[in-house]
Amino acid sequence: xxxxxxxKAQISSKLLSFQGRIQDSKVFVFGIExxxxxxxxxxxxxxxxxxxxxESVTFKSNWKKERSLASSGCQTSELVVExxxxxxxxxxxxxxxxEDDSDKFSGFADDNSGHLFEFLRRVEPAxxxxxxxxxxxxxxxxxxVTWDEGSSTMSSIHKLTNxxxxxxxxxxxxxxNSTGAVIAASYGRFDHEDWCTHKTSLCTWNLERRNLDxxxxxxxxxxxxxxxxxxxxxxxPALIAGGTYNGVxxxxxxxxxxxxxxxxxxxxxxxxxxxxxxxIWVPDTSSVKKNKYLLVSVSSDGKMLVWKMDRKTKQIELHxxxxxxxxxxPTQLRKSRTMRGDKEVGVTCISYNNENKDxxxxxxxxxxxxxxxxxxxxxxxxxxxxxxxxLKSPVTFTYAHHYGPVYSAEFSPFHRNxxxxxxxxxxxxxxxxxxxxxxxxxxxxxxxxxxxxxxFSRPALFxxxxxxxxxxxxxxxxxxxxxxxxxxxxxxxxxxxxxxxxTCQFNQHQNNLIATGDAMGCIQVFRISDSLKTPLSRDLEIxxxxxxxxxxx
Amino acid sequence: MAEVEETFKRIQAHKGVIGVIxxxxxxxxxxxxxxxxxxxxYAGLISQLAAKARSTVRDIDPGNDLTFLRIRxxxxxxxxxxxxxxxxxxxxxxxxx
Numbered sequence: 035x036x037x038x039x040x041x042k043a044q045i046s047s048k049l050l051s052f053q054g055r056i057q058d059s060k061v062f063v064f065g066i067e068x069x070x071x072x073x074x075x076x077x078x079x080x081x082x083x084x085x086x087x088x089e090s091v092t093f094k095s096n097w098k099k100e101r102s103l104a105s106s107g108c109q110t111s112e113l114v115v116e117x118x119x120x121x122x123x124x125x126x127x128x129x130x131x132x133e134d135d136s137d138k139f140s141g142f143a144d145d146n147s148g149h150l151f152e153f154l155r156r157v158e159p160a161x162x163x164x165x166x167x168x169x170x171x172x173x174x175x176x177x178x179v180t181w182d183e184g185s186s187t188m189s190s191i192h193k194l195t196n197x198x199x200x201x202x203x204x205x206x207x208x209x210x211n212s213t214g215a216v217i218a219a220s221y222g223r224f225d226h227e228d229w230c231t232h233k234t235s236l237c238t239w240n241l242e243r244r245n246l247d248x249x250x251x252x253x254x255x256x257x258x259x260x261x262x263x264x265x266x267x268x269x270x271p272a273l274i275a276g277g278t279y280n281g282v283x284x285x286x287x288x289x290x291x292x293x294x295x296x297x298x299x300x301x302x303x304x305x306x307x308x309x310x311x312x313x314i315w316v317p318d319t320s321s322v323k324k325n326k327y328l329l330v331s332v333s334s335d336g337k338m339l340v341w342k343m344d345r346k347t348k349q350i351e352l353h354x355x356x357x358x359x360x361x362x363x364p365t366q367l368r369k370s371r372t373m374r375g376d377k378e379v380g381v382t383c384i385s386y387n388n389e390n391k392d393x394x395x396x397x398x399x400x401x402x403x404x405x406x407x408x409x410x411x412x413x414x415x416x417x418x419x420x421x422x423x424x425l426k427s428p429v430t431f432t433y434a435h436h437y438g439p440v441y442s443a444e445f446s447p448f449h450r451n452x453x454x455x456x457x458x459x460x461x462x463x464x465x466x467x468x469x470x471x472x473x474x475x476x477x478x479x480x481x482x483x484x485x486x487x488x489x490f491s492r493p494a495l496f497x498x499x500x501x502x503x504x505x506x507x508x509x510x511x512x513x514x515x516x517x518x519x520x521x522x523x524x525x526x527x528x529x530x531x532x533x534x535x536x537t538c539q540f541n542q543h544q545n546n547l548i549a550t551g552d553a554m555g556c557i558q559v560f561r562i563s564d565s566l567k568t569p570l571s572r573d574l575e576i577x578x579x580x581x582x583x584x585x586x587x
Numbered sequence: 588m589a590e591v592e593e594t595f596k597r598i599q600a601h602k603g604v605i606g607v608i609x610x611x612x613x614x615x616x617x618x619x620x621x622x623x624x625x626x627x628x629y630a631g632l633i634s635q636l637a638a639k640a641r642s643t644v645r646d647i648d649p650g651n652d653l654t655f656l657r658i659r660x661x662x663x664x665x666x667x668x669x670x671x672x673x674x675x676x677x678x679x680x681x682x683x684x
Contacts, residue, residue, distance in 0.1 A: 142615070142616050142617055142618070142626075143611055143615040143616070143617055149672055149673075150591055150609065150617065150618075150673065151590050151591050151594075153609075153670055153672065154594045154595075154609070156670070157668040157670065158594055158597070158598065160654075160655065160668060161598060161666065161668055161675065161677055162597075162601070164655070164657070164666050165598075165601045165602070165603075165666070165677065165679055166601075168664060168666075169602050169603060169681055171681070174659065174681075179661075572682060574682075575682055
């Protein structure tokens with residue numbers, strides 16, 4: 035903005051007064067010029083219209099103050115300016131581009147030369163001959179190539195305990211999570227006399243961590259009673275379910291910060307009244323979405339409850355239910371004629387068919403094994419059960435029974451009809467779903483067989499855990515029904531005996547790992563040799579032969 | 588064309604056959620009983636391997652030539668019948684029940 039103040043002396047005679055008003059950047063100058071004052075003189079003789087210039091007159095305004103002016107200057111202190119330049123010397127330019135895969139397949143080539151048929155005619159006999167030879171050939175029968183060096187020995191790679199429990203609890207259930215890196219163990223006791231007043235926990239260890247502390251679990255979830263079983267969710271590595279001695283089914287979410295209990299079935303008419311023996315996640319066949327799972331829990335009160343997790347509230351609600359009653363039992367197992375048909379029978383284990391998720395098998399406390407179906411609609415007598423959902427009888431077929439409680443039942447992941455059961459009568463049985471009598475009964479002579487599991491990688495391999503503290507590995511391709519390996523899995527107890535091994539679980543992702551849990555609260559993770567983990571080419575065929583051959587007779 | 592289809596059917600009906608592919612001299616599949624992505628994979632890889640096998644045989648003895656190629660793997664066996672213009676690839680699982 036530019037101001038210029040002029041003193042009066044500079045004003046020319048033409049200007050009358052200078053009135054400066056500064057408004058924004060404009061300067062208004064007003065001047066009055068008095069040019070002519072004509073006198074109206076009637077005398078017209080001499081100069082009538084003459085030009086007269088009069089002196090300008092100035093007068094001060096009486097209401098405006100006159101501004102006093104002063105001139106001054108200002109300047110900032112000297113600014114320090116520095117100039118710096120930098121320049122990179124090396125250049126690197128990298129580009130990436132994904133390949134457009136869709137371009138690669140531009141469709142089959144058209145062949146119009148007409149020689150195709152000639153060619154096929156020439157080649158077909160040779161091909162047929164080779165195909166025939168292949169099917170009949172025994173050239174490669176026992177020929178196996180191992181590319182990886184792998185381990186050829188079995189070794190125990192981890193021994194996990196929870197030091198806080200101090201050995202007073204037994205491992206009641208083991209579960210590997212959906213990625214195969216974390217193992218969870220549920221602690222509890224099987225020898226309660228009345229109410230359970232124990233305070234146990236669900237512990238998880240992440241075996242992939244470098245600083246794994248074998249005596250201190252990564253996560254400890256406190257539970258106010260004994261936990262009898264546990265199962266990780268098949269696809270979500272953070273969800274884990276457990277069943278307690280009081281009949282409560284709890285689902286935890288390990289991704290939460292503080293209270294990890296996501297939902298619980300509570301103690302009510304709809305939930306179990308007796309210890310929950312097994313929880314298992316089953317794909318929801320009725321839902322359109324692919325990854326939906328239902329939680330099924332079975333218990334000593336005879337009920338098999340199907341829980342559905344509500345997507346929004348994340349609570350589990352009773353969706354469907356079945357109950358096993360005395361009238362389902364085969365006649366040999368009903369102790370007396372006068373036994374009421376409407377009394378519930380405890381269910382100890384459950385397993386779902388690998389191919390058909392609608393059918394499942396259950397093992398019961400008296401020793402009976404049943405084939406059941408999720409869509410079964412058998413009527414059950416009302417009995418003493420109060421439940422919001424009508425509890426049906428799921429039984430569609432009864433198999434030859436064991437002589438003691440069936441501790442474990444497992445369908446084979448490879449063959450749709452084969453399943454194993456193990457029981458307190460010290461036997462291990464291989465059944466075909468289509469036949470009442472078992473195909474094979476194994477009696478290892480090692481006491482009660484607490485659990486049995488199929489391997490996830492080899493169709494012919496399965497494991498069994500015994501009362502004498504051993505982990506037995508059976509291979510069905512061997513001619514003799516003896517275990518190929520006996521691993522000492524139970525911890526040493528005081529009287530030089532081994533603690534019974536109550537549960538075992540193969541790792542679905544890392545095929546060479548199997549975990550066992552014993553009665554002293556110790557978990558051992560074994561690495562099995564490569565010969566046992568890689569499937570032989572004839573495994574499935576041999577298993578099929580065993581299971582299917584008897585149905586022809 | 589019907590004869591070609593019939594031949595294909597006959598081979599496919601053989602015990603244990605998983606798939607049949609016919610590839611032309613450039614390695615592009617002409618006919619196949621498998622899905623597109625698998626076909627393209629087999630066609631490209633096997634035709635390269637067959638060409639290498641053929642050159643190996645002829646390098647060792649120029650008077651010789653490749654008549655049949657069989658690759659046995661853990662899970663199945665791939666049989667290749669090579670010719671001037673075409674290549675017939677058959678994948679069979681010999682242990683199939």
